[in-house]
Amino acid sequence: MRMPRAHQFGSGDRPVTINDIAAATGVAASTVSRALNNPGRVNAATRERIEAAARELRYVPNSQARALSSGRTGAIAVLVSDVTNPFYFGVLRGTQMQLKAAGYAQLLIDTEDSGDLEVELLHKMRRSLDGAILAASRLPDRSLAKLAEDIPLVTINRNVRGVPSAIIDTPAGMSQAAEHLISLGHRDIAYVSGPERSWPNEARWHAVRAVATRHRLTFTRVGPFPSGRRSGSAAADAVLNTGATACIVFNDLLAIGILQRLREREVRVPEDLSVVGCDDIFGADFCHPPLTTLTAPIEQAGRVAVSMLLSRLDPAAPAMRQSVMLPVHLTVRGSTGPRATG
Amino acid sequence: MRMPRAHQFGSGDRPVTINDIAAATGVAASTVSRALNNPGRVNAATRERIEAAARELRYVPNSQARALSSGRTGAIAVLVSDVTNPFYFGVLRGTQMQLKAAGYAQLLIDTEDSGDLEVELLHKMRRSLDGAILAASRLPDRSLAKLAEDIPLVTINRNVRGVPSAIIDTPAGMSQAAEHLISLGHRDIAYVSGPERSWPNEARWHAVRAVATRHRLTFTRVGPFPSGRRSGSAAADAVLNTGATACIVFNDLLAIGILQRLREREVRVPEDLSVVGCDDIFGADFCHPPLTTLTAPIEQAGRVAVSMLLSRLDPAAPAMRQSVMLPVHLTVRGSTGPRATG
DNA sequence: TTTGCGACGGCAACCGCTTGCCATCGTTTG
DNA sequence: CAAACGATGGCAAGCGGTTGCCGTCGCAAA
Numbered sequence: 193m194r195m196p197r198a199h200q201f202g203s204g205d206r207p208v209t210i211n212d213i214a215a216a217t218g219v220a221a222s223t224v225s226r227a228l229n230n231p232g233r234v235n236a237a238t239r240e241r242i243e244a245a246a247r248e249l250r251y252v253p254n255s256q257a258r259a260l261s262s263g264r265t266g267a268i269a270v271l272v273s274d275v276t277n278p279f280y281f282g283v284l285r286g287t288q289m290q291l292k293a294a295g296y297a298q299l300l301i302d303t304e305d306s307g308d309l310e311v312e313l314l315h316k317m318r319r320s321l322d323g324a325i326l327a328a329s330r331l332p333d334r335s336l337a338k339l340a341e342d343i344p345l346v347t348i349n350r351n352v353r354g355v356p357s358a359i360i361d362t363p364a365g366m367s368q369a370a371e372h373l374i375s376l377g378h379r380d381i382a383y384v385s386g387p388e389r390s391w392p393n394e395a396r397w398h399a400v401r402a403v404a405t406r407h408r409l410t411f412t413r414v415g416p417f418p419s420g421r422r423s424g425s426a427a428a429d430a431v432l433n434t435g436a437t438a439c440i441v442f443n444d445l446l447a448i449g450i451l452q453r454l455r456e457r458e459v460r461v462p463e464d465l466s467v468v469g470c471d472d473i474f475g476a477d478f479c480h481p482p483l484t485t486l487t488a489p490i491e492q493a494g495r496v497a498v499s500m501l502l503s504r505l506d507p508a509a510p511a512m513r514q515s516v517m518l519p520v521h522l523t524v525r526g527s528t529g530p531r532a533t534g
Numbered sequence: 535m536r537m538p539r540a541h542q543f544g545s546g547d548r549p550v551t552i553n554d555i556a557a558a559t560g561v562a563a564s565t566v567s568r569a570l571n572n573p574g575r576v577n578a579a580t581r582e583r584i585e586a587a588a589r590e591l592r593y594v595p596n597s598q599a600r601a602l603s604s605g606r607t608g609a610i611a612v613l614v615s616d617v618t619n620p621f622y623f624g625v626l627r628g629t630q631m632q633l634k635a636a637g638y639a640q641l642l643i644d645t646e647d648s649g650d651l652e653v654e655l656l657h658k659m660r661r662s663l664d665g666a667i668l669a670a671s672r673l674p675d676r677s678l679a680k681l682a683e684d685i686p687l688v689t690i691n692r693n694v695r696g697v698p699s700a701i702i703d704t705p706a707g708m709s710q711a712a713e714h715l716i717s718l719g720h721r722d723i724a725y726v727s728g729p730e731r732s733w734p735n736e737a738r739w740h741a742v743r744a745v746a747t748r749h750r751l752t753f754t755r756v757g758p759f760p761s762g763r764r765s766g767s768a769a770a771d772a773v774l775n776t777g778a779t780a781c782i783v784f785n786d787l788l789a790i791g792i793l794q795r796l797r798e799r800e801v802r803v804p805e806d807l808s809v810v811g812c813d814d815i816f817g818a819d820f821c822h823p824p825l826t827t828l829t830a831p832i833e834q835a836g837r838v839a840v841s842m843l844l845s846r847l848d849p850a851a852p853a854m855r856q857s858v859m860l861p862v863h864l865t866v867r868g869s870t871g872p873r874a875t876g
Numbered sequence: 877t878t879t880g881c882g883a884c885g886g887c888a889a890c891c892g893c894t895t896g897c898c899a900t901c902g903t904t905t906g
Numbered sequence: 907c908a909a910a911c912g913a914t915g916g917c918a919a920g921c922g923g924t925t926g927c928c929g930t931c932g933c934a935a936a
Contacts, residue, residue, distance in 0.1 A: 207660075207661060252657065252658055252660070252661070254602075254661050254662075255659075255661070255662045256598045256599075256601040256602045256607065256661070256662060257598075257602050259598040260596075260598045260599050260602050265598065267641075275623065275626050275627050275630055276623055276624075276627050276816075278620065278623070278816060281617065281618055281620070281623065282618075284617050284642070285617050285618050285644075288617055288642070288644050292644070297641055297659070297662075298641065298642050298643075299609075299639055299640065299641055299642075300626070300630070300640050300641075300642040301640075302627075302630050302634070315594065316594055317597075317639070318549075318594070319549060319594070319596050319597070319598070320596075320597045320598060320639070448820055451820070452820055474618075474620060474816070474817065475816065475817045475820065475821075478790055478793070478794055478817065478821045478822065479817075479820045479821065479822070480820065480821070480822035480823075481822075
């Protein structure tokens with residue numbers, strides 16, 4: 193067995209290929225390839241020799257070459273609408289874990305809240321990806337469905353027929369949030385809308401409205417506001433103008449922004465205005481006052497999305513559910529309280 | 535000019551290759567390749583015809599194929615020690631912007647605070663990367679330098695001879711922080727250490743100690759603590775045990791954790807204990823009380839790191855500085871105040 | 877007019893790996 | 907005992923680009 197010297201860091205020598213292994217073990221390169229990827233297709237004894245040599249030579253497969261001939265790239269893209277939104281931290285943590293465990297690389301893509309950019313990037317990278325997770329697609333249903341025919345997709349918080357998804361059931365939680373406020377005596381409640389074309393935003397608003405109807409109340413809707421703390425000022429002002437004594441906010445980021453603005457305007461929370469957020473992101477528990485919010489299993493959503501995607505890529509995998517719903521629960525903190533009687 | 539029909543989403547047809555373009559324009563594939571990558575090497579008129587055809591056919595280069603033959607992959611890895619640490623949000627935002635602008639893909643890698651994992655992953659992916667940015671290497675200097683011979687590297691907040699770096703000059707800011715506390719009357723000041731093998735942690739402690747010496751004071755050091763809010767409890771308790779009236783904390787994440795613990799223990803901030811953080815991460819401004827901290831240009835660090843890396847990859851680029859220092863400044867908020875007289 | 881040279885394109889050999897197809901061989905089956 | 911078959915391994919054709927080398931051609935210099 194001729195053994196080219198093992199590859200060392202910093203030594204400038206040529207990386208080890210399957211040909212080196214083939215030469216070392218005296219078989220053909222194709223056999224090496226099979227032994228490594230398709231065990232069972234090759235005699236056990238031969239395979240062991242090959243594996244030993246591979247280990248010995250510190251063989252690392254060249255993923256480009258593999259991708260070129262097999263079409264599988266070993267990379268999954270995760271698209272978020274804005275990397276700076278803490279909501280995605282959780283998602284990324286979840287996807288990260290799961291992908292790493294499965295040996296996939298994670299490509300982070302920021303779509304900057306633009307559907308066009310989303311399509312364009314995805315199209316460009318199509319051949320370099322095994323699949324993608326859309327954590328906040330701004331695409332219309334039709335485009336999304338079409339895209340899904342072209343590349344394996346899983347969405348998070350977005351329900352489109354034919355596209356598997358992991359959905360955080362915040363809408364269901366909305367009734368908890370609303371009941372909470374109603375039981376505290378609030379009758380004038382505002383819903384603060386997030387970005388216009390956000391699917392979860394619409395879903396949340398519908399849910400809120402349904403609760404209102406059930407209680408024969410009328411909730412006001414203000415917005416839309418781009419999600420982000422910045423928008424908090426305008427949102428807070430808008431809420432105050434409605435005369436509401438409580439509000440449910442599209443997400444925590446916006447809610448925290450509102451809290452800040454209220455402080456500036458010396459509106460007391462929760463005495464003058466109760467605030468409920470959604471998601472329970474990093475910061476929701478230590479802002480002032482701590483935010484009552486619908487705690488979402490964000491990280492789990494990321495994990496689930498990856499599992500769905502991977503099982504989809506594996507032809508041998510059992511068929512799986514098209515969509516997974518993840519329950520949320522209300523976490524009551526300091527930003528909600530009884531309606532001021534006066 | 536024979537024109538294969540343009541590729542459409544959802545149509546299952548074969549992606550367009552340079553051969554299609556070659557056939558369409560009647561030139562050789564190699565000419566197409568040159569026209570697209572090496573303009574100037576090809577006649578302007580021909581190039582235009584080729585470019586037109588490429589546009590017409592919606593040609594998208596296959597990055598794997600390109601990588602295989604040229605060695606350039608168009609991907610840059612960004613290694614962070616923990617995706618959930620908000621400090622990296624800023625870094626990622628910076629790298630993201632800059633990489634996207636330059637047409638590179640960003641691979642996010644979480645090293646889970648492990649040097650071994652760091653080396654292993656980097657080694658495995660070596661051939662699939664054009665370079666890497668280490669946002670928080672836990673590697674010893676030697677390993678890092680060795681690795682840098684093998685793959686273009688830029689570090690953030692880590693100074694190793696021979697490896698270009700973007701360094702946030704928090705140590706320099708430490709004197710501002712310390713002077714601030716001293717001028718408020720504090721004499722017993724504690725430094726709360728971050729993770730043991732963190733380079734910035736050591737640098738910050740050295741700086742703090744230098745200031746102490748200059749003022750003929752003795753600062754206590756407590757820790758080390760893993761960075762993360764969780765560690766805040768232990769850290770807070772440790773600080774209180776020293777009898778210090780103020781503390782400077784390795785980073786904001788830990789500082790926020792400390793703040794929470796102090797609240798639990800009903801220690802008033804800043805009346806009983808002043809707290810200064812580092813970095814000014816998301817949350818530092820809205821926690822309670824808002825955190826006095828050394829504001830770091832985190833996003834800029836990401837951008838700078840990418841620029842350095844890219845200019846390094848471009849052989850035609852002008853030589854650049856080995857290391858860039860980014861200044862910080864003290865942002866005074868509510869968590870620091872005069873020493874209680876009594 | 878001849879020589880020389882630069883500009884421009886084509887040829888073909890890779891890059892490292894996968895995979896369809898075929899050859900071989902020992903064995904089970906009719 | 908012959909035919910059929912499954913297990914195993916080799917051959918070679920790609921996958922889509924890149925690039926060194928060479929041929930051709932037009933034009934300026936000698």
